[in-house]
Amino acid sequence: MLDRNVIVKENFKKNVLAQQFPQSLQQLNLAQVGLSASELIDIFESQVMSRVLDLQSRVMQKKGQSFYTIGSSGHEGNAAYAKVFRVTDMAFLHYRSGAFVIQRAKQLTGETTLYDMLLSFAASKEDPISGGRHKVLGSKSLFIPPQTSTIASHLPKAVGAAYSIPLTKRISIQGEMPDDSVIICNFGDASSNHSTAQGAINAAAWAAYQSVPLPIVFICEDNGIGISTSTPQGWVAANYKNRAGLEYIYCDGLNILDTYQAAKRAEYIARKLKKPVFLHIRTVRLLGHAGSDAEFVYRKITEIEATEQQDPLLHSARILVENNLLTPQQVVEIYEQIEERIACISEQAATRPRLKSASEVKKSLIPINNSNANYRLLSDENRAKLFKHEKHNLSKKQHLAKLINWTLLDLMAAQPNIVLCGEDIGKKGGVYNVTSKLHERFGSNRVINTLLDEQSILGLAIGMAHNGILPIPEIQFLAYVHNAEDQIRGEAATLPFFSNGQYTNGMVIRIAGLAYQKGFGGHFHNDNSFAVFRDIPGVIIACPSNGADAVDMLRTCVKLAQEQQRLVIFLEPIALYMTRDLHEKGDELWAFDYISPDQANAPLRLGEISEFGQGQDVCIISYGNGYYLSRQAEAKLATKDIACKLVDLRWLAPLNKDEIMQAISGFAKVLIVDECRQTASISEAITTMIVEYYQDNKMKLPQINRITAEDCFIPLGSAAMTVLPSADEIVETVEKMLSDTSISSLYQRD
Helix, strand or coil: CCCHHHHHHHHHHHHHHHCCCCCCCCCCCHHHHCCCHHHHHHHHHHHHHHHHHHHHHHHHHHCCCCCCCCCCCCCCCHHHHHHHCCCCCCEECCCCCHHHHHHHHCCCCCCCHHHHHHHHHCCECCCCCCCCCCCCCCECCCCECCCCCCCCCCHHHHHHHHHHHHHHHHCCCCCCCCCCCCEEEEEECCHHHCHHHHHHHHHHHHHHHCCCCCCEEEEEEECCEECCEECCCCHHHHHHCCCCCCEEEEEECCCHHHHHHHHHHHHHHHHHCCCCEEEEEECCCCCCCCCCCCHHHCCCHHHHHHHHCCCHHHHHHHHHHHCCCCCHHHHHHHHHHHHHHHHHHHHHHCCCCECCCHHHHHHHHCCCCCCCCCCCCCCHHHHHHHCHHHCCCCCCCECHHHHHHHHHHHHHHHCCCEEEEECCCCCCCCCCCCCCCHHHHHCCCCEEECCCCHHHHHHHHHHHHCCCCEEEEEECCHHHHHHCHHHHHHHHCHHHHHCCCCCCCCEEEEEEECCCCCCCCCHHHCCCCCHHHHCCCCCEEECCCCHHHHHHHHHHHHHHHHHCCCEEEEEEEHHHCCCCCCCCCCCCCCCECCCCCCCCCCCCCCCCCEEECCCCCEEEEECHHHHHHHHHHHHHHHCCCCCEEEEECCEEECCCHHHHHHHHCCCCEEEEEEEEECCCCHHHHHHHHHHHHHHHCCCCCCEEEEEEECCCCCCCHHHHHHHCCCHHHHHHHHHHHHHCCCCCCECCCC
16 A cells, blocks of 8 residues: 555645645635734744654654654644643643644744654654653643543543632642633543543533533544544534533534634633533544554555545644735745754654653652742641640540541641532531531532542542642542542643652542451441552552541641652551440550641651561561551460561552561561452562562571462452451461471461
8 A cells, every 4th residue: 555644745745735625614714803914924833843854754754763653634623722732731631632733833033843742753852741751741831731631531630730720829829820821621522422521521511510620622533443443423512512511612623713612711711610511522543543553454545545535734734825824836835945954853852862761751650849839847836826725635545547637637727728628528528527517617618529430530630730739539438449549640640750750749548448348338438448449550559557646647748749749549448437445345556646747756757567476486477458467466476475576557658668678587487467459469569679689698588478368359348357457467477486496388278
C-alpha cells in the first residue's frame, strides 16, 4: 500500500493549487466570528505546524530517532479553540492536541514549542516537560499538566480542578489559577464511553444541577472511530445533548471559524456563568490511530480516501483563499516553509542526550520540595478555643477513631488549605464517626459530601491539588478503592514522574480497611489486601495500629503532603477504631491521650518503626491488627517464660530496611505476622528483604516464620476468623519455632 503520509501531504499541496477544496455546511466570515485576518492566518500556521510535526515524527521513527507516532492529524481544529481560552485556563488534553499546544504557546513570549515537542518525540532528557520519560503534551508555563493515559482517565481530575477554582475564593486561600479561570478538558468520541468519562461528566452535571459553580468545558473531538471500532452516527449527541446540568454545543471542527465561534460561546458560559459545557466538535482522523496502525486492514480504501478529502488543513486553506487573505501559492509556501523549518529543528533535537541510568529515570518519582506553603501549627490559645466543646474529654484516654477525629480537627484549623471529601463525611460524620462534627466546625466548603463514586472522589482530590488545596479524600472501605485505583496509579502517582517534578498532587488518602470486624459486612467491609498500592512507585503507605501512633503519623503525612507534595495512603484498621482494651475488658491499654503537636516529642519520621519488649527469644514483626494480636500473644508467651521483642512497621511503603534489619539483629528466630493474604502480601517482601540482606552481608540467616491470612476473601459471620491469623496461632507458632533447633530453615504456613 502507498505511504499515506506522503499522499496526504502531496494531496494537500495539489488540491490547494488546483483550488479543489472540500465544502462546509457553515458559511461564516471573519466579521461574524470576531477574528482578524492576521489571527486567522496565525491559527492556520499552528495547524500546519502540528501536521508537519506528525509527519516528521514518522520520518524520525524510521531513522530510529523517535518512539511515539500517535499524532493530531485531523484534529488540528483545536488550534481554533486554543485561541479562545487564556493561557491560565488549565488544560487537560488528549494526545491529538498538538495544534492546541502550539497555538496556546503563542500567548507567551520566549516559548520554543516546536523544539520542545521534537525533544519529546526524541525522548531527550532535555525535553522540558517529561525530561525524556514519555512523549507527552504538557507545559508548566502553559498550564497544561501532562497526560499519559488519555482514555478519559483525566476527566475526573479536570472536574476536581474546575470545582477548586471558585472553592479557593470561598475558603480564602490563594490558588494556582486566577479566580475567573476555566478548565478545558478534551477527549475523543470513543473515550466518551469510558467509565471515567461517564462518571466525571455525571459528577459535573450532578453538581451543576444543584447550582454548584463548575467552570469547565468538556470538549469531545468526535472523529467517528476508536482505533478500529466505529462510533455509531449520532451516538455522542444522543448521549449528551439533553443532559440535566450540562450545556451542549455542537460545531464543525473542520471549519475553524465555526469552531472559534462555538468555543467563544462555551467559554462565556463556563467563565461567566460558571456552568459545565459539553462542546461537541466534529473532526476526522488522518494517518490511522498511530504510525504502526495498518488502517487499511479494517477500513476500505474508499473510506480512507473520503476521510482524507476532508482534511481540516484544506478546509482552512479554502477559508483563507475565499476571503482573499492568501493566494493558493502563498498557502503552499507557508506549508513548505514550516516543513523545512521543522525538518531542521528535528535534526538538532534528535542529537540531544537521552536518559541513560535508572537513577536518572527514577529521579522525579519523589517530587522536589517546591511548595511555598509550610506545615503550620495552632497556637495554644487557638487550640483551647477549638477544643472547647471537648474540654471535658481531653484529659481522658481515647480510642483510635476519636484521636484521628481530633487530629483532623487540629490540622484543619491550622492549615486553611486542607479540604476533606468523601461519601457521608459531612453531617453524618462518616460511617464510623471519624469525621464527626468537622462539617459543623468548618462547613461544606471544607468538608465535602460527595456523590457515591470513588473515581469522582479521587479525581476531585487530584484536581483540587492542582490548585493549591491539600486534599484529604476518604474512601469509605478499602474494597471500594478498586473501582478507582487507576486514579491513584495512572493519574496521581504518575504526575510528578512524567512532568519531571514540575506538577505534583500532594494529598493524604484516608482509607478505612483491613479485617477483623467479627464478620460484619462480609468481604466488602473486610478487605484485608492492600497489594494494589504496594507496586505504585513513589506512594507512601501508612498504617497505624493504635491511636497514639495515628495522631503522630497523620501529622507527618500531612506535613509530607504539604511540604514535599507526597502522595500518601493512610490506611486505618476499622476493627481497631473503637478498641480500648488489649488483654481484658476495662484495661484501657489500647486507649491513649491526645498529645498536641507542641507537647509532642520530635515529629515522627517517615519509615520510623516502633519496638516493644526487650526479649531475645523471638522478634515478631507486624502492623495494624496483626500488631495488636502480637501484643496479646506476647503477654501469653511471657507467662510461659518466652520473651519476645515486637516491631510495629507503621509505614508499609517505603519499608525502612535499615531500621528493620537493626531491630532483628542478633535474633535467631523472626516471626512475621501479616493479616493480609499469603500471596502478594507484605510478609513476602519482608522475608525477601531479610534473606537478601543476610546473604549480601554473608551473615547466618535466622529462622523466618510467616503467619498470614488464607488466600481467600473474607466470609460473613464467625467464619471470617477461620481465614485470619489469631493471637493463639502466634503463640503456637512461636512455641514451635523455639522447639525447632534448625535456625537456618525457612518456615511457611501451610
